[in-house]
Amino acid sequence: MGGKPPRSPLAPDAFPDLPEIGGVSFATAEAGIRYADRTDVMLARLAPGTAIAGVFTRSATRSAAVLDCQDKIRFQSEAGAAILVNSGNANAFTGRGGSDAVKAVTAAVAEAVDVPEARVFTSSTGVIGEPLPHDRISARLKEMAEALSPAGIAEAARAIMTTDTFPKGSGAVIEIDGQPVHIAGIAKGSGMIAPDMATMLVYIFTDAAVEQPILQSMVSALNQSTFNCITVDSDTSTSDTLLVAATGASGIRVTENNIGFMEALRRVMLDLAQQVVRDGEGATKFVTISVTGASSDADARTHGMAIANSPLVKTAIAGEDPNWGRIVMAVGKSGAPADRDRLAIRFGEILVAREGWVNPDYVEAEAAEYMKRQELEIHVDLGLGGGRAVVWTCDLTHGYIDINADYRS
Amino acid sequence: MGGKPPRSPLAPDAFPDLPEIGGVSFATAEAGIRYADRTDVMLARLAPGTAIAGVFTRSATRSAAVLDCQDKIRFQSEAGAAILVNSGNANAFTGRGGSDAVKAVTAAVAEAVDVPEARVFTSSTGVIGEPLPHDRISARLKEMAEALSPAGIAEAARAIMTTDTFPKGSGAVIEIDGQPVHIAGIAKGSGMIAPDMATMLVYIFTDAAVEQPILQSMVSALNQSTFNCITVDSDTSTSDTLLVAATGASGIRVTENNIGFMEALRRVMLDLAQQVVRDGEGATKFVTISVTGASSDADARTHGMAIANSPLVKTAIAGEDPNWGRIVMAVGKSGAPADRDRLAIRFGEILVAREGWVNPDYVEAEAAEYMKRQELEIHVDLGLGGGRAVVWTCDLTHGYIDINADYRS
Numbered sequence: 001m002g003g004k005p006p007r008s009p010l011a012p013d014a015f016p017d018l019p020e021i022g023g024v025s026f027a028t029a030e031a032g033i034r035y036a037d038r039t040d041v042m043l044a045r046l047a048p049g050t051a052i053a054g055v056f057t058r059s060a061t062r063s064a065a066v067l068d069c070q071d072k073i074r075f076q077s078e079a080g081a082a083i084l085v086n087s088g089n090a091n092a093f094t095g096r097g098g099s100d101a102v103k104a105v106t107a108a109v110a111e112a113v114d115v116p117e118a119r120v121f122t123s124s125t126g127v128i129g130e131p132l133p134h135d136r137i138s139a140r141l142k143e144m145a146e147a148l149s150p151a152g153i154a155e156a157a158r159a160i161m162t163t164d165t166f167p168k169g170s171g172a173v174i175e176i177d178g179q180p181v182h183i184a185g186i187a188k189g190s191g192m193i194a195p196d197m198a199t200m201l202v203y204i205f206t207d208a209a210v211e212q213p214i215l216q217s218m219v220s221a222l223n224q225s226t227f228n229c230i231t232v233d234s235d236t237s238t239s240d241t242l243l244v245a246a247t248g249a250s251g252i253r254v255t256e257n258n259i260g261f262m263e264a265l266r267r268v269m270l271d272l273a274q275q276v277v278r279d280g281e282g283a284t285k286f287v288t289i290s291v292t293g294a295s296s297d298a299d300a301r302t303h304g305m306a307i308a309n310s311p312l313v314k315t316a317i318a319g320e321d322p323n324w325g326r327i328v329m330a331v332g333k334s335g336a337p338a339d340r341d342r343l344a345i346r347f348g349e350i351l352v353a354r355e356g357w358v359n360p361d362y363v364e365a366e367a368a369e370y371m372k373r374q375e376l377e378i379h380v381d382l383g384l385g386g387g388r389a390v391v392w393t394c395d396l397t398h399g400y401i402d403i404n405a406d407y408r409s
Numbered sequence: 410m411g412g413k414p415p416r417s418p419l420a421p422d423a424f425p426d427l428p429e430i431g432g433v434s435f436a437t438a439e440a441g442i443r444y445a446d447r448t449d450v451m452l453a454r455l456a457p458g459t460a461i462a463g464v465f466t467r468s469a470t471r472s473a474a475v476l477d478c479q480d481k482i483r484f485q486s487e488a489g490a491a492i493l494v495n496s497g498n499a500n501a502f503t504g505r506g507g508s509d510a511v512k513a514v515t516a517a518v519a520e521a522v523d524v525p526e527a528r529v530f531t532s533s534t535g536v537i538g539e540p541l542p543h544d545r546i547s548a549r550l551k552e553m554a555e556a557l558s559p560a561g562i563a564e565a566a567r568a569i570m571t572t573d574t575f576p577k578g579s580g581a582v583i584e585i586d587g588q589p590v591h592i593a594g595i596a597k598g599s600g601m602i603a604p605d606m607a608t609m610l611v612y613i614f615t616d617a618a619v620e621q622p623i624l625q626s627m628v629s630a631l632n633q634s635t636f637n638c639i640t641v642d643s644d645t646s647t648s649d650t651l652l653v654a655a656t657g658a659s660g661i662r663v664t665e666n667n668i669g670f671m672e673a674l675r676r677v678m679l680d681l682a683q684q685v686v687r688d689g690e691g692a693t694k695f696v697t698i699s700v701t702g703a704s705s706d707a708d709a710r711t712h713g714m715a716i717a718n719s720p721l722v723k724t725a726i727a728g729e730d731p732n733w734g735r736i737v738m739a740v741g742k743s744g745a746p747a748d749r750d751r752l753a754i755r756f757g758e759i760l761v762a763r764e765g766w767v768n769p770d771y772v773e774a775e776a777a778e779y780m781k782r783q784e785l786e787i788h789v790d791l792g793l794g795g796g797r798a799v800v801w802t803c804d805l806t807h808g809y810i811d812i813n814a815d816y817r818s
Contacts, residue, residue, distance in 0.1 A: 059741035059742055060740065060742075060743075060745075060746065060748075061741030062749075090734075092734070092737070094765075095750065095764060096750075096766075098766075127734065128734025128735075128737060128738065129733065129734045129767055233721065235720060235742065311720070311805075311813070312642065315813035315814040316814070318810065319814030321814070325501070325538045326537075328470045328502045328537060329468070331469065331470055332468035332470030332471065333468055334469075336469075337469065338469040340469065340470045340471075340502060341504065343470070343502075353502070356503075356504040357502060357504030357506070357538070396810065397810060398807055400720070400724070401724055401727065401806060401807050401810060404721055404724035404725065404728070405725070405727040405730070405806070406728055406730075
């Protein structure tokens with residue numbers, strides 16, 4: 001795996017103090033799948049009655065584990081459930097053997113924690129095209145089942161890391177009808193980040209009681225403005241998975257109209273999504289791109305993603321160059337409607353261009369000073385309609401090349 | 410403009426010996442638009458009777474000169490014509506002043522070489538968003554008109570360079586009805602290369618006599634499999650322009666059925682397109698990606714471009730890593746149909762993967778040895794149908810970051 005890159009300069013100071021979620025317990029193990037001297041498997045046990053929703057990559061070459069999860073997510077059940085994740089091997093493009101490995105692991109998990117096989121969800125992340133040594137995972141399941149603890153979520157976040165430079169967690173505690181309801185989630189992701197429908201590996205748990213169809217529609221909707229609005233490098237993983245489990249252990253029932261819960265879940269999802277960008281391979285700048293005035297929200301996202309994925313925009317940001325011409329270029333190539341002579345561009349509060357040309361009061365030295373910040377905001381107004389979107393990305397640096405031009409990183 | 414990067418390691422040994430084209434003469438000048446001590450304007454004078462065809466960027470933020478050319482290309486005329494190109498300033502996103510500058514330059518050219526203003530085509534390439542100092546161009550037109558020479562094409566190729574590390578030319582001499590017909594063309598382009606409809610700046614001249622509608626349909630068709638099949642960095646220019654001028658000076662009439670002429674023109678276009686890739690910013694590898702077995706030719710191109718534009722594929726190539734998993738990833742995200750279990754991947758003659766998994770006879774050391782070559786061929790078979798396409802790209806290296814993260818390169 002080459003030398004371990006240093007912790008991202010954009011990383012949060014520490015892993016957050018996450019609430020324990022009634023009905024969920026965790027365990028991790030060192031199975032030696034690819035890495036030495038670190039955990040590489042995490043197991044989450046979910047109490048009977050847990051509703052599980054998920055969204056997954058739309059890649060045409062998605063992995064065997066993703067296909068298996070997609071099948072199972074349609075299956076409604078009140079039985080206990082489990083999530084098992086390994087790092088070091090993606091079990092993607094492994095032919096018939098890939099499905100066999102998923103079947104072997106899910107059967108072993110089902111037996112170890114006494115849940116139906118149809119309620120065992122697995123994810124694998126790491127190198128593509130090598131057979132998953134599933135026996136190494138199965139061999140650790142008994143001790144993991146015995147070690148399950150509601151306090152293990154931080155360790156679980158570490159076990160699922162690959163090129164990540166820090167573990168990612170986010171949580172929330174809200175009150176519903178005067179009672180506390182808890183949400184805690186973890187994520188992994190650093191490169192091959194351009195989520196399409198779902199993203200990376202993300203697991204979120206809550207003790208709210210939410211019917212599965214309601215949970216699914218909440219998660220699908222919130223995903224659109226969180227994980228589907230980030231990009232590191234425009235490359236979409238074969239393993240992207242987001243699972244949200246609601247155990248109901250709080251006894252508080254959440255319906256589709258509960259704005260407070262939706263908002264808390266959205267905050268946790270957005271925080272995890274932004275942490276993935278903050279751990280973007282080689283990233284030194286965290287960039288928020290907001291697009292307004294587009295013909296539709298979808299067009300605004302198309303423009304935002306064209307800017308966020310442009311190598312020329314991303315290298316200009318790395319070079320702290322307020323090169324707004326490259327933003328014009330990216331808007332022009334996005335494929336969504338734009339009128340050159342109505343475009344306005346701001347860096348932070350600085351109006352750079354409007355009505356198709358540079359703002360006469362623009363002072364480039366001020367914009368150059370702004371670009372030195374670690375957190376940047378780029379705002380583009382199309383002047384066409386009411387469509388808007390916000391997307392998040394990072395810069396493109398020598399660090400990205402170092403990490404990915406290493407032999408088989 | 411920062412330090413001048415060294416000549417690309419993929420550059421041809423020398424500028425080719427191009428045939429003179431009857432009816433075309435060239436001149437260049439140092440107008441001091443942005444660069445010092447080099448030519449930055451080229452003028453081509455075309456004899457009366459010349460048919461001119463063109464294709465242009467589809468960018469929604471295309472430049473004033475492109476818009477002007479697009480208007481004029483519809484206008485048929487037997488009058489003499491001129492092409493004027495400046496480097497150093499793209500006159501893009503320059504508002505109302507941009508069109509005024511085009512108008513001023515075209516009027517001055519029309520007067521200097523005595524052709525109708527409607528037959529003056531201009532292109533501008535360089536920095537975006539700064540007003541074009543058109544007076545500096547106009548001031549040199551009289552001396553350029555006096556210096557026009559049929560032998561000036563190599564100098565013209567130099568005058569239109571921006572971040573290019575070598576001038577690009579290609580020519581052909583064919584026989585039609587026992588008489589020689591000549592083709593000669595020049596191009597510029599290095600970064601912001603992901604042509605959409607047309608590309609970069611390309612000017613091709615022939616002494617064949619071709620009616621304008623026939624020439625236009627030939628050029629539009631050939632463009633699809635040449636300039637529209639290359640990418641350096643997935644970013645599309647605001648100035649892409651391809652003009653082809655047929656003077657008829659040879660006296661040889663070419664019709665839509667002339668396969669020999671079409672093939673010669675195709676070879677010149679493809680050669681120029683590949684030279685642009687060979688001068689891709691920071692490039693160290695020239696990569697041919699051929700896709701077969703897709704559901705349609707369009708799908709094959711979509712897959713090819715997804716592979717060619719993937720930062721993870723391009724960095725793996727830079728690192729000489731036969732990381733075929735990243736090719737699977739790129740096929741998966743392209744959006745075109747693919748069946749994981751029918752995919753086959755070859756590096757050169759080496760069969761790496763087939764039927765959704767690694768070839769059992771694959772020896773990675775052989776593929777790693779192959780990847781050390783400067784010219785690489787990647788072949789992907791989808792196993793779905795008869796659709797095929799070939800696209801060309803380069804690797805993504807530290808050199809690209811160096812060139813583009815410099816302040817205002």
